[in-house]
Amino acid sequence: GNSVTQMEGPVTLSEEAFLTINCTYTATGYPSLFWYVQYPGEGLQLLLKATKADDKGSNKGFEATYRKETTSFHLEKGSVQVSDSAVYFCALSSGSARQLTFGSGTQLTVLP
Amino acid sequence: DVKVTQSSRYLVKRTGEKVFLECVQDMDHENMFWYRQDPGLGLRLIYFSYDVKMKEKGDIPEGYSVSREKKERFSLILESASTNQTSMYLCASSFPQGRNYGYTFGSGTRLTVV
Numbered sequence: 001g002n003s004v005t006q007m008e009g010p011v012t013l014s015e016e017a018f019l020t021i022n023c024t025y026t027a028t029g030y031p032s033l034f035w036y037v038q039y040p041g042e043g044l045q046l047l048l049k050a051t052k053a054d055d056k057g058s059n060k061g062f063e064a065t066y067r068k069e070t071t072s073f074h075l076e077k078g079s080v081q082v083s084d085s086a087v088y089f090c091a092l093s094s095g096s097a098r099q100l101t102f103g104s105g106t107q108l109t110v111l112p
Numbered sequence: 113d114v115k116v117t118q119s120s121r122y123l124v125k126r127t128g129e130k131v132f133l134e135c136v137q138d139m140d141h142e143n144m145f146w147y148r149q150d151p152g153l154g155l156r157l158i159y160f161s162y163d164v165k166m167k168e169k170g171d172i173p174e175g176y177s178v179s180r181e182k183k184e185r186f187s188l189i190l191e192s193a194s195t196n197q198t199s200m201y202l203c204a205s206s207f208p209q210g211r212n213y214g215y216t217f218g219s220g221t222r223l224t225v226v
Contacts, residue, residue, distance in 0.1 A: 034214050043116075043202055043217035044155075089155070093214075099145060099170070100215060104154035 002027045006090050006103035013080055013110050021075040021106045023064075023090035031094035033057075033066050033073040038087040038105070047075075047088070080110045115139075118203050118218040125225050131190040133221050135203030142208050144186035145215065146170075146178065149200040161186055162208070193225045 007022040025031065032051045036044040048057030053068035062077045073090060090103040119134035135144065145160040147170075157170030159178040167178050175197060179187045186205075190197055200222050204215040 032214075036214075036217075041220075043118075043219045044204075044215075045217070046214045049214055091214075099157055099160055102155045104152070 002031070002092060002094050002101040004090050004092055004101055004103035006088075006106050008104075008106070010107040010109060013108070015082055015110055015112050016079045017110075019075070019077040019080045019084075019108070021088055021090075021108070023073045023075065023103060025071050025073065025090075025092050027071075027092055027094040027101075029094050030068075031092040033064070034091040034093070034100065035062070035064055035073070035075050036089040036091060036102075038089065040086070044089060080108075082110045082112050084108060085110045116203055116205055116216050116218040118201075118221050120221050121219065123221060123223045125190075125193050125223065127194060127225055129190075129193045129225075131193050131223070131225075133188040133190075133201055133203075133223070135186045135188070135205075135218055136184055137186075137205040137216070138184065139205060139216065140183070141205035141216070142183070143206045144180065145204045145206075146176075146186065146188045147202045147204065148172070149202055149220075155202065158188065193223075195225050197223065198225045199223060 003026045034049045035047040037047045038044045048059040050057040050066035056065045064075045087105045089105045091100040116137045146158040147155045161167045161180040177189045202220050203218040206215045
């Protein structure tokens with residue numbers, strides 16, 4: 001079956017630090033991959049996505065590249081801000097499945 | 113702005129009560145989903161629906177039921193609320209090609225059962 005493994009948190013960084021949140025997956029076929037962000041007290045918002053191998057998704061300074069050979073979709077940002085403090089979820093959709101499979105989420109806290 | 117709207121942000125109910133959580137979307141999405149979110153457990157799928165009057169069980173359907181009488185509305189029902197159903201409940205919707213476009217989520221309902 002499908003599964004998503006995310007780096008465990010919480011992650012605490014200083015403002016302007018470099019961010020990497022690791023995500024690896026197991027899936028049948030050729031999945032689409034997503035990163036969602038959840039700000040405190042809110043639902044999840046789509047941050048970025050990639051639908052085929054070697055695609056790079058990007059949004060708000062965040063990037064992730066779909067690496068089929070390593071089955072990974074790591075989230076990166078070159079310089080984090082306090083406002084990036086949130087929980088980040090990696091997710092995939094594969095084959096005919098209508099539903100997404102989510103990772104467990106990584107809490108990021110950015111200190112001024 | 114497209115939206116998924118959950119009727120309540122916070123609810124407090126008593127053990128044994130019948131609880132209705134409502135979700136409405138204005139995007140003409142075919143698929144709708146109910147998840148619960150608990151610390152350390154991530155998001156777990158309760159039920160989903162890919163058409164009016166259609167429903168499928170997710171990973172943790174026990175103690176829940178759903179209703180989808182209209183395309184835009186998907187209700188989650190706790191037949192007899194219990195304290196272990198205290199959680200954040202998230203509704204989401206998508207087109208059938210969810211694999212390409214992802215989901216749109218509501219803001220969540222934080223339910224406390226006392």
